[in-house]
Amino acid sequence: MIRELWAYRELVYFLAWRDVKVRYKQTVLGVLWAVIQPFFTMVLFTLLFGQLAKIPTDGIPGPIFYFSALVPWIYFSSTVTNAGMSLVANSGLFTKIYFPRIILPAAAALSNLVDFLISSVFLVGFIVYYEVPLGWNLLLWPVLVVLLMLLALGLGAFFAALNVKYRDIKYALPFFIQLLLFATPIIYPASMIPERFQWLLALNPLSALIEVFRHVVVPNRSVDWNILGISAAIIGVLFIAGVAYFKGTEKAMADLV
């Protein structure tokens, strides 16, 4: 499978390139859209949860606190959504031509990475503006990105395969993602969760990821290696399970769509 995927690597690239190109063609603001969504969500969160609800932010300036979590969150949620819809949306393609089907969700994961990187550059701007000191933790950043991609792709592939078979997935998916937004420390810090429930964080691999993303940017607190390790293991299992389920249903896909 890996060899075949390697043979088709250019197609992943071309499909991702198509998605990016089409997304920003004919929009007045072009690539700025990649930043607008996390930026205004951040502004809203800062006003609503920071100023109004006075939810603590671990001593991190509000905008950085929210933005550093929103950038990976938006990557995650849009990749799971786009990858989950990728087969049904491209049914005209894969019922007419053969290529490894996993390429479709993989291309979604890759094309969203472009947005992720653009908004990450923006995040650097925040860091400079708030004069946050840089730490060694920053070296962890690429590892986190890989983990984030694996998680989003694993879940996305699972939902994509499920979506071909069961058409109500497209209604369930946004709901699932919305729930996850609240089950993940994005609008609140993980430290707000009482000590005896902290282990729950390890169960949601996205929690540890987002929390570490934050502390990589603002090194005011050390990385919890135990929780990150457990999360990485869970992500590995989810990724393999998601892709395995996808591969298992692959043969029947063209007959079902």
Place this chain on the structure above:
Amino acid sequence: MTRSLEIQRLSKQYRLGQTQHHQMLRERLVEMIKHPFGGVKGTESIWALRDVSFDADEGEVIGIVGRNGAGKSTLLKILSKITYPTSGEIRVNGRVASLLEVGTGFHDELTGRENIYLNGSILGMRKREVEERFDAIVDFSGVERFIDTPIKHYSSGMRLRLGFAVAAHLEPDVLIVDEVLAVGDAGFQKKCIRAMEGLRNSGRTVLFVSHNLAAVENLCSRGIWIDAGRVRMDGAAKDVIESYMGSFSGERVSGFDLSGTENRSGSGEIRYTRFEYLSPEGTPCAVVRSGDPLVLRLHYHAEKTIRDPSFGIRLFTQMGTLITQTGHLLHGIHIPKVEPGDGYVELEIDSLNLVPGQYPFSLWITGQSSKMVFDGDVRGSLEVEVADVYKSGRMLDSTHGLVYFPQRWRV
């Protein structure tokens, strides 16, 4: 000569209902809760292909003929690895490329240049290969002036030429082509045929499905006739086409003969004896295609003089929904009487705006009052084959509904 393709006892089973109805996870869960030990309900299944075997050598161009639903498309889809066989084996020597549609994956917002790269990559070309052949592709397509224009501004003919240009430069060892010659103007078709001849001369194997029997005969050395999921005949293209055509005319004499039809109602003083499909010029139609003009000639035999008869037809979907009912009385045409003996009435349809498929119909002959039935529940069936009704290369099928309107888009 080297074998390029070996197919052994290929079969494909479809579960009925699998394609029509998209299951909901909610339903499946409810089912699981209600019958936790029940498993999945057994459904009816059909064999789209049954024990199909044949080999192909390098340089062979094989035309595959058969009616709608005979299994041609399923065969091509299996050979293209789009769907998988239920049983059987395929061995291929070399690279397979399939062209089930021209311009698969074209995106309207992208330019011609960008689409060449995208489409080439989807068809399995490397970026380097596309770059090498780029000029030749553009040249072949004849759209060089618009190569940096988004293809949403292209005419359907230009899109088609661009799509075929990419495909023509694939250089696969085995090429699988479905009904692409039916589209485009004569000049384009010539170009396609030349491209396929080029493939043949360079020792490639081509499998080619078309309703254009003349093209099959010109292009192919060998023909395979698929009927009801099986290989009915495999031989020289000319012979296969002849037999295939013959099966239509044979049916006209026997199959469309209504004298043996059972379960007819009515008093029987006048009865339909047979019907024919004719072109407006009066020649028999071997194949009825979407959008074709069609004359349905209904022959009858009257035992005695019948006063004020009313002839009519109801056309149904396979599910039994009435599509249309028509009779000459609707047109204000009155037949005072019919003399004893044989005769016929004709229904001329300007354009058969039905999507491809099988359409049962029933015929009747009544008196002036529909209560007086002379002949009723006479069953026949109309088989409508695929056609490029919009001249765009996009074939109509059952996913496009039941009928289509003569139409134009203005954008």
